[in-house]
Amino acid sequence: MEEIIESFRSDHETDCNLVTASSGKLTAQIMEGAPFDVFLSADMDYPNWLFEQGLVDHSPKVYARGSLVLWSITESLPPLMDSLLSKNVKSIAIANPRNAPYGRAALQVLNNYEVQVSSKLVYGENVSQATQFLISGAADLVFTSKSIVFSQEFRDLGHWKEIDPKLYDPLEQGAILISEDSEDARIFFDYLFSEKSRVIFKKHGYLTQQRIE
Numbered sequence: 001m002e003e004i005i006e007s008f009r010s011d012h013e014t015d016c017n018l019v020t021a022s023s024g025k026l027t028a029q030i031m032e033g034a035p036f037d038v039f040l041s042a043d044m045d046y047p048n049w050l051f052e053q054g055l056v057d058h059s060p061k062v063y064a065r066g067s068l069v070l071w072s073i074t075e076s077l078p079p080l081m082d083s084l085l086s087k088n089v090k091s092i093a094i095a096n097p098r099n100a101p102y103g104r105a106a107l108q109v110l111n112n113y114e115v116q117v118s119s120k121l122v123y124g125e126n127v128s129q130a131t132q133f134l135i136s137g138a139a140d141l142v143f144t145s146k147s148i149v150f151s152q153e154f155r156d157l158g159h160w161k162e163i164d165p166k167l168y169d170p171l172e173q174g175a176i177l178i179s180e181d182s183e184d185a186r187i188f189f190d191y192l193f194s195e196k197s198r199v200i201f202k203k204h205g206y207l208t209q210q211r212i213e
Contacts, residue, residue, distance in 0.1 A: 001040065003200050008191050014184050022126035024099030030055065030178065037185035040175045040192075042066065042127070043101035047174040056176055063192045064206040066171035067146035068105045073134060073158030080161065083141065084110075084117050092120045093130040093139035102127040105168035106143035112167045145171075146205035173206075 005016045019026070023041040030036060030050060040063065041047050047060030070079040077083055084092060095103030103123070110117065122139055124130030131148050133139035135157075149160045175192050179185040191197060198208040 003204075004192070004197050007196055007200065008188055011191075011196075012184075012187060014187070016188060020126075020128070022096065022099040023101060025125070037177075037179040037182055038175060038189050038192075039178055040173065041101075042171065042173050044172050044174040045101070047176040050176060056178055057180055058177055060174035060176040061193070062172045063175040063197075064173050064201045064208055066102070066173055066206060067165065068102060068109065068143060068163040068168060068171065069146050069149055069160045070163060071131075071134060071142050071144050071149055071158060071160040072140070074140065075158075077140060078161075079141065079159055081113055081115060084115055084120070089120065089140045091122045091133070091139045092117055093122050093124060093133035093142040093144075095127040095130045095143075096123045096125055100124075100126045101171055101173075102143065102145055103130070105171055108168040109143070109163055150203075150205035 001018055005018060009015060019036065021029075023043060023046045026036075026039060026041070027046040027050065030039060039047060039050070041060075044060060044062065050056050051059050070081070072079040072083070077086075077088065083089060094106040097103035097107050122133055124133055127145050127148065130139075130142055131144045134142040134144075143163075146162060148154060175189060177185060177189045201208050
């Protein structure tokens, strides 16, 4: 999003402020009247709920589809499902499934594999915080987003394996326009679906709507 915002600023000479948190937390803030113009969620459930409750006027659109990966930064620990059961693995980080779609996806994977590791799970508020548990050494493995391991900060760190997408519900990520009266907000919302944005999403490990179709 930082790269898309920078591209948008360059094209439209309009400034944007980025606020990050779990999708559930941001939804709660919107319900309380937080002055956001556009909401980008890691799933479609939260934006759809806001629309169904009449808190926004237009239905959300899928701007990208995410992918779940298992990541290790320890050379001797391969990012494989069998590694989850290793006695050398004391903790496995996931995003909180109550608020974060990537956390729900991780639980679906564990249930589909019938892997009993609930005692090893540590929860981050969102997928970014769960990833920090791995980086800080507080977790041995993390279920995280492909976009994070594609980032400039982490792309050369450790090794990861993409999880079979058949093992979890599609991580279709939704955007919704909140400020109907803001022309700048509407222009930015449309920009999310432009060719320039699609190139950036792809670069960072996402499937775009064009490729999904």
